[in-house]
Amino acid sequence: MVDTLMRTFYIETFGCQMNVHDSEKVIGTLVEKGYSRVEEPADAELILYNTCSIRDKAEQKVFSRLQQFKKEAGKGKTFGVLGCVAQQEGEKIFERAPHVSLVCGSASYTKLPQLLVQLEAGGKRVTGLSLDTDETFETPYTRRDSPHRAYITIIEGCDKSCAYCVVPFTRGPERSRTAAGILAEARELADMGYTEIQLLGQNVNSYRDPSDASQDFAALLRAIGRVPGLKRVRFTTSHPRDFVKPIIDAIDENPVLCNHVHLPVQAGSDKVLAAMRRLYTRDDYMRRIEWMKRSPRRIAITTDIIVGFPGETEEDFQQTLSLIGGVEYDSMFSFKYSPRPNTAAVGMADSLDELEKGRRLSIVQERQRAIQIRRNAELIGATEEVMVEGFNQGTGQWIGRTGQNRTLNFTSPGTHRPGDYLDVLVTRSGPNSLAGEAVN
Numbered sequence: 001m002v003d004t005l006m007r008t009f010y011i012e013t014f015g016c017q018m019n020v021h022d023s024e025k026v027i028g029t030l031v032e033k034g035y036s037r038v039e040e041p042a043d044a045e046l047i048l049y050n051t052c053s054i055r056d057k058a059e060q061k062v063f064s065r066l067q068q069f070k071k072e073a074g075k076g077k078t079f080g081v082l083g084c085v086a087q088q089e090g091e092k093i094f095e096r097a098p099h100v101s102l103v104c105g106s107a108s109y110t111k112l113p114q115l116l117v118q119l120e121a122g123g124k125r126v127t128g129l130s131l132d133t134d135e136t137f138e139t140p141y142t143r144r145d146s147p148h149r150a151y152i153t154i155i156e157g158c159d160k161s162c163a164y165c166v167v168p169f170t171r172g173p174e175r176s177r178t179a180a181g182i183l184a185e186a187r188e189l190a191d192m193g194y195t196e197i198q199l200l201g202q203n204v205n206s207y208r209d210p211s212d213a214s215q216d217f218a219a220l221l222r223a224i225g226r227v228p229g230l231k232r233v234r235f236t237t238s239h240p241r242d243f244v245k246p247i248i249d250a251i252d253e254n255p256v257l258c259n260h261v262h263l264p265v266q267a268g269s270d271k272v273l274a275a276m277r278r279l280y281t282r283d284d285y286m287r288r289i290e291w292m293k294r295s296p297r298r299i300a301i302t303t304d305i306i307v308g309f310p311g312e313t314e315e316d317f318q319q320t321l322s323l324i325g326g327v328e329y330d331s332m333f334s335f336k337y338s339p340r341p342n343t344a345a346v347g348m349a350d351s352l353d354e355l356e357k358g359r360r361l362s363i364v365q366e367r368q369r370a371i372q373i374r375r376n377a378e379l380i381g382a383t384e385e386v387m388v389e390g391f392n393q394g395t396g397q398w399i400g401r402t403g404q405n406r407t408l409n410f411t412s413p414g415t416h417r418p419g420d421y422l423d424v425l426v427t428r429s430g431p432n433s434l435a436g437e438a439v440n
């Protein structure tokens with residue numbers, strides 16, 4: 001029956017860049033199947049949420065969104081939950097939100113076209129929840145948001161088992177793509193006019209080419225850095241345990257590889273790092289920081305911090321603060337520990353109350369803010385190359401991004417287009433951005 005076919009879809013994405021890029025692939029897959037994307041849920045026959053489960057708040061957001069649109073199900077709309085909450089909760093989602101018809105985790109996206117056929121055939125509850133996969137989700141139909149900057153997944157899943165983290169349960173075991181496939185995609189993007197590429201993975205530096213084990217992440221990085229046409233190659237996230245010196249050497253040798261490393265430390269005390277099962281000590285971590293600080297290029301270092309992990313004493317917390325002071329990060333994401341289902345830490349005693357976690361989080365954020373004010377001020381007088389991202393009508397400034405991933409807003413007598421590169425003299429700084437003037 002033709003009139004049961006869904007023609008329009010809306011998708012909302014929560015969570016990390018992996019999810020953002022997965023959505024680009026899902027959109028491409030649906031468009032290829034004849035669907036068209038709409039910007040408002042009200043206009044869509046199929047409503048998809050690509051979800052995140054990293055902290056409880058992220059998960060709750062999805063269920064409240066589903067609740068909000070419950071009435072719409074009566075009007076013939078179909079609802080699908082994708083991503084990490086889909087994988088984590090599985091068929092339980094049908095109980096909590098009976099108007100949902102599709103539940104599919106990221107490790108099963110290769111089956112999406114099949115699942116859509118089942119939905120169109122009138123399927124009321126279809127699922128893709130297998131995790132025992134060695135597949136990666138690759139499609140020639142990716143609909144990238146930007147014409148200048150592109151994500152490329154190089155490795156999916158995670159083989160670590162940090163005690164607080166749902167990712168191994170929601171994204172399955174580590175699977176690397178072949179270097180040949182990644183390079184072909186990078187070349188194709190460069191030919192299409194993309195100048196910036198961001199390599200994605202939960203742990204990019206655990207990368208190992210499945211068809212040639214001698215190709216590790218540093219080798220891949222070197223090869224991508226040589227693709228003609230690319231001006232910036234970024235990568236995220238790096239796991240400290242697998243962060244080896246050849247990665248820094250590659251950055252030192254090729255300016256196309258951005259001088260920015262996101263190296264989440266999580267905590268500063270060895271006791272907490274061990275309880276978190278992070279597989280490195282504070283000394284191991286600081287050795288890697290030293291490699292970067294000794295680089296002839298000024299490498300921006302950013303991190304993630306969790307405060308209030310079970311058993312974190314005031315003394316442990318002080319060690320996190322001293323580490324932050326010692327490294328002087330360029331930027332940081334910091335979080336209150338959130339107990340997550342299936343993880344080892346969920347049953348650990350000595351959980352801190354929310355008030356204390358909140359107090360520690362504010363202290364971390366204040367410390368970091370002071371560091372950023374100081375570090376950004378050091379850049380006044382420097383000339384930085386930016387990629388233009390847009391124009392802010394309100395301030396009359398162009399918005400640019402530096403190789404180190406800082407926002408640099410600038411004035412210019414000229415007219416620019418998003419994706420242009422130009423030099424900007426930094427004249428002012430704040431905690432979260434720089435300001436300056438275009439250099440002729």
Ligand code: SAH
Nearest residue numbers: 164165202237264304305335336337338340
């Ligand atoms: N693979 C990356 C991180 C992925 S998750 C890595 O290993 O570094 C992104 C960040 O979310 C983590 O670095 C961590 O700081 C935070 N996070 C993960 N689980 C969390 C939890 N249960 N509570 C609070 N923060 C968490």
Ligand code: SF4
Nearest residue numbers: 158160162165167202
């Ligand atoms: Fe989660 Fe740890 Fe894997 Fe990162 S390395 S995704 S924090 S389990």
Ligand code: F3S
Nearest residue numbers: 015016052053054084
């Ligand atoms: Fe969230 Fe899943 Fe990414 S839990 S942070 S969307 S890997």
